[in-house]
Amino acid sequence: MRIRLLASWLDRRSGSATWMRAFAEGLAARGHRVEILCLGPEDAPSPGGVEAEDFHVLTPPHFTLPGWWRFDHLRAFLSARRRIAALGLDAPDLVVASEHSLIAAHHRLFPGVPWVYLPHSAPAGAGETMAAFSADPLARALLRRLYGRAQRRAIATADAVVRFTEPAMRKMLADFPGVEARRAVVIPPAVELPEDAEPPAGQAPVRLLALGRLVRDKRVDLLIEILSHLSKDARWTLDVVGEGPERGRLEEMAASLGLEKKITFHGHKDEVAGFYRACDLFLFPSRDESLGLAPLEAMSHARPVLAFDPDAPGVQLLGGRLVEHGLTGWMARDDEDFLRILHLLITNPSPLRPTGRAARRLVAERHSWPVHLDRWEGLFDELRGDPASD
Structure with missing residues (x-):
């Protein structure tokens, strides 16, 4: 044809x-x-x-x-x-x-x-x-x-x-x-389904990943603010991959909150598979998105996702319910719930491994x-x- x-x-x-x-x-x-x-x-x-x-x-x-x-x-x-x-x-x-x-x-x-x-x-x-x-x-x-x-x-x-x-x-x-x-x-x-993708180990420190264009709608500033509320002894790092007009403000925000050693801004990268493989949990804090393929890409690498519930008030995620709560990832009802779930997973990361394995299986079957x-x-x-x- x-x-x-x-x-x-x-x-x-x-x-x-x-x-x-x-x-x-x-x-x-x-x-x-x-x-x-x-x-x-x-x-x-x-x-x-x-x-x-x-x-x-x-x-x-x-x-x-x-x-x-x-x-x-x-x-x-x-x-x-x-x-x-x-x-x-x-x-x-x-x-x-x-x-x-x-x-x-x-x-x-x-x-x-x-x-x-x-x-x-x-x-x-x-x-x-x-x-x-x-x-x-x-x-x-x-x-x-x-x-x-x-x-x-x-x-x-x-x-x-x-x-x-x-x-x-x-x-x-x-x-x-x-x-x-x-x-x-x-x-x-x-999305592509990488071969031999192993789920995260489910151990501390938890390596977090946010990927996408750095604009206000992506709400990376929310991530930085939420992470600033975690206890000083919490073991985590955040990789931010992407470029955009908000980068300077976000870097200043991270530094002002004393998080510059835990948050790394990598800029735009043509090849991002290595970041998916290296992370333990993919964070998707946007509340207003047309689709967002990045969560599916993370799941294809056997990485679970923390995102907002598309049915929650004030949330308009047209990608729909890509994540099954507690099975292939987690969905927060609001900002406080996002912080609560993230704190639990950083404190006890053991659920990350089975959830990541289930996430990859879902992508293989449907996407x-x-x-x-x-x-x-x-x-x-x-x-x-x-x-x-x-």
């Missing part, structure tokens, strides 16, 4: 880009011809199994006049059809699309091709997510309207809409009342790439055999 992916940015710094690259490689390994149209970066290597001639970087145009940068995204939408047509591509058998600026243009060029809409936007939706990247009021208003309308149209016109969890699907459809998806399909997310790709191929066969009418 000839499958075309419409992606945004295929670097290795975001979870959605990492997933898209792995998805392309998995499909190619199963004998599909995979074509990719993405926005960048210009020097991005094609995923394994994807031929160089099938990997196209469509760099969006930018205005050079002062102040006109506010309309760069609008220009990207308006020029998309011309940029795609210039590639001279034939129609694929099926399309999986995530990049909003390319979706409508591609559909107009290839109207008879069945396609799947796979949004990677955060809980707020595409419009609010894109608006959050700008501090300029006019740019924010334009981005909110442009991407909000694009997402509404994508939901209504796609042959199928796929999200990785039930909460994410419900939230997205609720944000667009009156818009009905032709097919709303939930395919649980996938491995073979299982994930089987579900996608089932959807592809359904769409090609009985495509939704236009």
Whole structure:
């Protein structure tokens, strides 16, 4: 099958880009011809199994006049059809699309091709997510309207809409009342399953890990504050892997609380498997997240997770209930409960080993790439055999 992916940015710094690259490689390994149209970066290597001639970087145009940068995204939408047509591509058998600026243009060029809409936007939706990247009021208003309308149209016109969890699907459809998806399909997310992953020893000192972009929503400051309340003789260390605008403030906070010798900031790392293997417990303090693949990656390495309960008040984790409390990890109801559980595990780390083993088993059963790709191929066969009418 000839499958075309419409992606945004295929670097290795975001979870959605990492997933898209792995998805392309998995499909190619199963004998599909995979074509990719993405926005960048210009020097991005094609995923394994994807031929160089099938990997196209469509760099969006930018205005050079002062102040006109506010309309760069609008220009990207308006020029998309011309940029795609210039590639001279034939129609694929099926399309999986995530990049909003390319979706409508591609559909107009290839109207008879069945396609799947796979949004990677955060809980707020595409419009609010894109608006959050700008501090300029006019740019924010334009981005909110442009991407909000694009997402509404994508939901209504796609042959199928796929999200990785039930909460994410419900939230997205609720944000667009009156818009009905032709097919709303939930395919649980996938992560690589490392070979010979051994669970943690379950002994002190407990090595903690937090991984992700250092922005306020990730709430690494909460971790630092919670850890400052532990007793002086508690035996633990925390590795923070990731980069972002909050790093300086977080380092100053750790130093002011006398924790600079226990907390290490490593910055961005392309290779993080070693950090998963070295830790005993993965901490996920975010209360507002679209998915968060890092907890699943930790569990695939037989590391248990401490996160917030998605059903708790004030928590909006669209990844859903990835952790089964007490079996594959622990879920806190609020900040005080997070501190209580963390204190218990640092004081008595023996449950970490059996819980880590159970976490890996759950990922193997529900979130491995073979299982994930089987579900996608089932959807592809359904769409090609009985495509939704236009």
